[in-house]
């Protein structure tokens with residue numbers, strides 16, 4: 001054990017109601033919206049294939065030139081209610097909004113920066129309108145906040161001189177002020193998802209990351225903070241030098257997921273993954289033909305994959321500069337919503353089932369000990385192999401949507417053939433298992449009501 005002043009503050013998963021709501025929400029929407037949506041990946045007639053929200057970097061645009069985009073910021077089609085209804089219809093229980101991305105443009109009228117919506121033709125407090133609209137639809141709001149701020153001359157990538165130190169101290173005070181401002185203006189915010197925290201300057205100031213977490217938790221009791229904010233005394237990020245998770249949930253799975261066989265360690269803590277629909281576009285890019293675009297079922301597969309390992313999934317949307325969404329994203333939200341309408345019972349408030357992964361798909365477990373099989377790959381054998389943990393047996397199986405009884409045959413100890421539905425559902429489907437727990441069984445089922 002290494003003595004740490006700025007290491008992990010809690011041991012194991014938080015069990016308070018705010019964290020349980022975070023966990024039970026399971027499916028979120030990411031909104032990446034900023035000045036980068038105006039050029040949409042193109043600068044001086046050249047289209048860059050890299051992430052559109054990084055265009056300033058790819059095209060090497062000086063900050064003062066980049067911030068002139070503010071004079072064109074006028075999302076006349078923006079309608080917060082429409083955005084909130086879209087998220088509701090998708091079945092998202094929360095939305096993570098980029099309050100300020102690396103470029104430094106603030107979607108709220110911050111009094112600590114001149115680069116905000118207040119200084120654009122549009123003027124209105126977009127963040128405030130979004131928070132209100134989403135909350136009115138019963139959707140929790142989370143704030144994405146980039147610590148790295150390309151618009152602030154006090155930002156430092158590393159601390160190599162006394163001058164760097166003095167400038168960066170000013171920068172951290174500026175950041176504290178913006179965070180306090182966000183907490184005071186929008187007290188219904190449930191989470192802060194920090195990004196842009198990988199530089200040496202932050203790793204050398206682990207104390208500040210612990211302070212920022214503590215400050216927000218004092219201002220907003222119950223608020224959740226992601227591990228990506230945190231660096232400990234030694235500059236170790238996400239997990240401290242004693243291997244303990246910092247923050248309230250692990251947030252390293254960006255455009256990737258833990259392996260359902262090799263990475264079961266992630267089931268020991270809370271975690272949240274986030275994903276893009278193109279290969280790597282968070283902000284609006286005008287040309288989606290430059291990379292592979294995931295189909296709705298491929299997105300749903302990733303959502304289920306995350307929940308099956310005890311994690312959340314946040315699916316990204318990059319609104320257009322005019323405040324409307326591209327047709328592909330509207331269609332995706334509709335398709336996900338349709339599926340979640342039928343099968344959400346196997347996702348919301350569900351968790352890791354402790355069953356060994358099988359080829360046909362994923363398992364999740366509900367709060368009353370019911371086990372769900374989410375079938376993506378129906379085998380030609382028409383038999384879905386299920387291997388149950390020690391002490392667990394299958395009593396009964398049924399198709400979630402119709403309650404059609406599904407025949408289950410025990411083939412050997414703790415192994416069963418679960419039949420496929422008589423009529424192929426023609427989409428990923430869910431079979432609900434009623435299980436029996438033998439006396440003295442260990443694991444998540446010991447207190448299940450079966």
Ligand SMILES: C[C@@H]1N[C@@H](C(=O)NCc2ccccc2)[C@H](O)[C@@H]1O
Pocket residue numbers: 032051053054195196198254274282
């Ligand atoms: C959630 C995403 N994170 C931002 C990003 O900068 N990702 C690139 C990156 C990812 C991991 C380590 C360093 C840099 C992207 O622009 C999105 O906001």
